[in-house]
Amino acid sequence: MSLFRITRTLPEDATGAALRADVLGGLTRSPKTLPPKWFYDARGSELFEQITELPEYYPTRAEREIIVDRAGDIAAATGARTLVELGSGSSEKTRHLIEALTGLDTYVPVDVSASALEQAGRALTEAHPGLHVHALIADFTAALALPDTPGPRLAALLGGTVGNLLPAERAAFLASVRGLLAPGDALLLGTDLVKDESVLVPAYDDAAGVTAAFNKNVLSVIDRELGADFDPGAFEHVALWDARNEWVEMRLRARTAQTVKIPALNLAVEFAAGEEMRTEVSAKFREEGVRSELSAAGLELTHWWTDAEGRFALSLSEVR
Template identity: 60%
Template sequence: MARQAGAANADFGAHADGHRFTLDDRLPADHLANALRSDVVEGLTASPKSLPPKWFYDARGSELFEEITLLPEYYPTRAEQQILTRRAPEIAALTRAMTLFELGSGSSRKTRLLLDALTAAGTLACYAPLDVSPSALEQAGAALIRDYPGLRVAATVTDFEGDLSLPPRAPGPRLVAFLGSTIGNFDAEQRHSFFTALRHTLSADDVLLLGADLVKDREVLVRAYDDSQGVTAEFNRNVLNVLNRELDADFDPDAFEHVALWNEEDERIEMHLRSRTAQSVKLPALGLSVDFEEGERMRTEISVKFRRDSLTEELGRAGFTVRHWWTDEENRFALLLAVPSR
């Protein structure tokens, strides 16, 4: 479907049913192509080499990630779902949110627990997802306005890593959800910048709902990112297919093996692709040739795991006060509510 024009001036008030979904596209047409080129040049010419995890998620990568969430070893999705199932009515009662923002919403499926609870509480007027994918937003928006007859969906196509400004006319109080422990993909400096930028966009009545995976047994963590069926390995190598397609590169995905390891010092899982042989890869679209030594690793993701005290302190330094902290029954994952500090 085509991106809707003119939605940047959309009103957040009442709309006729035919206009309950709008899409504000903030990204230039070449934004993702330019961002990919920049990230690949920076990452593959660095030592050690790395790529940001956001490039996993082409159509095939998104399919593989959905498979990962169903694997017995991958607990985060189920654990967060368990907390939301139990706590969504409480979250709705505490926040009384009229607008639910979601950062990196994708398909918005998990969010339905919050939408149901806020609708039942009688406060919700608008759901405002932010994502880089217009097609994901359009598909989710069509489903939501069908299933929630009174709901207004005001979607924004943006890269929230660089643009965290929330539409100012969204009715408050506002609940900003950042789920799935995506915050774990940021290192400490990136997290501080992110939390600080988000704090500056929120008013005194707004609330942050944050999902965070917790530190736990090393073997449990590693298995979650290196499953017995090899789905995560295929997901990891698929980023090379993205580079081949988008940059005319000649990576051989089978020449790299998937590695997941626990970094004890930084308390994070790291995913790498390790070169099976000495090889040279060409990326003609960038005028770049990259050499890999046998056994050389290229990091493709970090997934930081958190402790309650240190995460609370991090949020405090950025101007947030944690009001509520919930975990699943096995204390694997946390959802927290944080408000702007007075």
């Protein structure tokens, strides 16, 4: 019997339907917005991997440092027999946790990409004979049903991904995660921390222009999937620090006045010269704020670890 299986919880056309709904809703409001999840087609994922290696982009290195240093502490604190990773992608960083969790029985990676789940799942079952991998093709921000696996469970959302959610969305997400967990279970959460603007903005506006290409790639996705006629070259990448909300915003700014046609939606979208469309929010956090948000969701922060430079944090919280 194979120790690897994939369960699809998303309908076959769920991704296409969600893209159509997000583009229609986002481009007909003012100011215009697009959600960041549409960056990540094959090309976008490749560009993001390049971003993680850039000198300006510290979060991936900082989080990996914490995981490597603290994997044993996380294992000792949780005794997890099931690890559920939300937005697992390649599962690369999680391998350190899997090695440290000596009593681990089951790994449940959750992602919208079937190909990423297949590749990571096969590799993990080969590297860890006896580990059950039950992958879920699912959107972790929507209602999620986990397979029946042994407890205690450790749910993990890494990479600072929680910062891409607006405050109300974060509250709903954390409450939904709490609903998946039982007493004795825990949540491991990666959060990028508030720091000087001179460090934050270059992480989203690198000198080599890789993040600019990543940002514009969302237009190519809409062109390909919805038959639109966006010209990525007609937009420029913008990254700025919003000190009031303590988040970095990525935007695309129209270089000229233009009309974009999206045949799949029977939609024509007008852009004024200089008009900006928000494509991502990346919130930055403070320990007291994370503690408060977790508490509101019914979780108690019990451990807080940062990298040596205090740029990024991993928190461990338990069901109250």
